[in-house]
Amino acid sequence: MGQDIQVEFDRAADGTGDVLRLVGRLTVNTVTEVHAKLQGIELHHPLVVDVGEVSRMDTAGAWLLSDLEARLAATGRTIEVRNTSPESTLVLDSVRRAMPKKEEPVPGPRGFFALLEATGQAVVAGTGFLLELTGYLGLFFARLGRVMRHPTELRLTALVAHAEDVGFRAVPIVALMAFLIGVVLAFQGSAQLRQFGAEVFVVDLIAISVLRELGILLTAIIVAGRTASAFTAAIGSMKMREEIDAMRTLGLDPATVLFLPRILALLLMLPILGLIANIMGLFGGALMAWIDLGISPSMFRARLIEGTDAAHVFVGLVKAPVFALIIGVVGCHAGMQVKGNAESLGRMTSNAVVTAIFAVIVADALFSIFFAQVGL
């Protein structure tokens, strides 16, 4: 569709001047073709470009001519554009004025020292991140202490709302997850233990692994995915819309208004969710043991009470408040790091989830070592 352009080149015999005649449309559609053709022509002499028969010239065409002018002028040769139409003159003039001067961006440092610097900065940033998290934890405890002295400052409505969101609404997913874990443990355990004729120990296997580790750990991971992201998204979008700054100017403390109800709700709800997970895990395990191994529910119960120490339940649930603090503090901290744009909100939200899950697993490992040392 009108993409034709002809390039005619006449070399003057006496070397006084060459004439380049362009016919057709000199537009963004044809500029590559003309550019390629010009590369094949040796431009030695003063050059006249005749655009009298160019039916349309857009900024791309004008750029081609301006670029040619600039390149020839750099080597001391002259160029004259002839027979421009009034419209082309306007375009050509504005393009000539706007021709960008290329600048090289300042190159960043490279090599060993850059690597060293990047490593150092990463270490400093990581340390700073841990310090900040500790700071937020301290802030939470400080506000908690304050609220205990002045109970009227506690936002009870917010606390209940968050407790519903964090706890009550998470019950179905947590219960289902724990039930399935119980089923899987019973199924896998029975397959192994049957080889030794020790099917009945599947009860101990389920009870100890669910009560001690899996029930609370998997609950915390699900809550980290659900709640840490929700905290970050909520606080981060408030940060983006300057609501946090508005609060500060109105004399409201973001830590009391935003962090305290959220983390406190999590602190109250996570042990309850862990308990539900424990019960559902045992239930799933008992069901599967009954179906697969023929261990009746009453036998399961008898074996459970006889073979499993109550300390296992304690060891499991005592971790819940710590996990809750980790998830809540990481979520709130990430929300406060959100900058004014939507990408940082998305990035911080996924960061919060990854950090919270990772920190929960690290804490769980530390607990394991601790309990092994004290012999619980």
Added chain:
Amino acid sequence: MNQNAQAEPVIRVRGLKNQFGSHVVHQDLDLDVYRGEILGVVGGSGTGKSVLLRSITGLQQPAAGSIEVLGVDVLSRDEAARETLDDRWGVMFQDGALFSSLTVRENVEIPMRSIPGLSPTIRRDLADLKISMVGLPYLAGDKYPAELSGGMRKRAGLARALALDPEIVFLDEPTAGLDPIGAAAFDTLIGNLSRSLGLTVFLVTHDLDTLHAICDRISVLAERKVLVAGSLEDMLKVDHPWVREYFHGPRARAAFDGPTSDTASGEE
């Protein structure tokens, strides 16, 4: 030049009706935009200025009416007509609407990628030219939208809208959120580009200074239609409560009586 320009409407809107649920935004709205002019569309909040822009650019399906842009029926156009039309107009959204994962230069290159046979090096040089034409420094091309100020983002958005030398550019509140100096510079930029590239500009604005400095004609949206259209002088004579308040209010007096001749110098 306005004499023969008046002959050819490049945008023709007839009987446009837009409604959201039971809320009617436009009813029997008629609008003409002529080649080469800068049309300012004004109106109170909620009179559907942006909805009109979105309707004309095909982003919003109206309930009734016909819209023709450059002789193409926007509402019933087929895929091929749509593609050619997309190359012949450019839209600058309020905050630039730059793709945040691309640098400014890559953003400006995006429309040019649809040109068959355009070599990547030339595309890059042309993008640099557009970036320079809207008054951004050369190194701004390597930056990401998040690293730019609001005014620079708007300029980059304009550079992307101008990438393929469109015949019409739609500007949604080009000076909103800019400081007076930046806004005046942007006005001058639009005026100069319009004149030197022969652009037709459809401009939604609240800015009285912009109307005064660069707009050839003004259309006032009120009572669900284009209430009046004409030059600024015509507007000053209109006897309608909203129009009178708008063009005779204290801010309008300050804008029209003040020494703004330097930004208006381009007009004959």
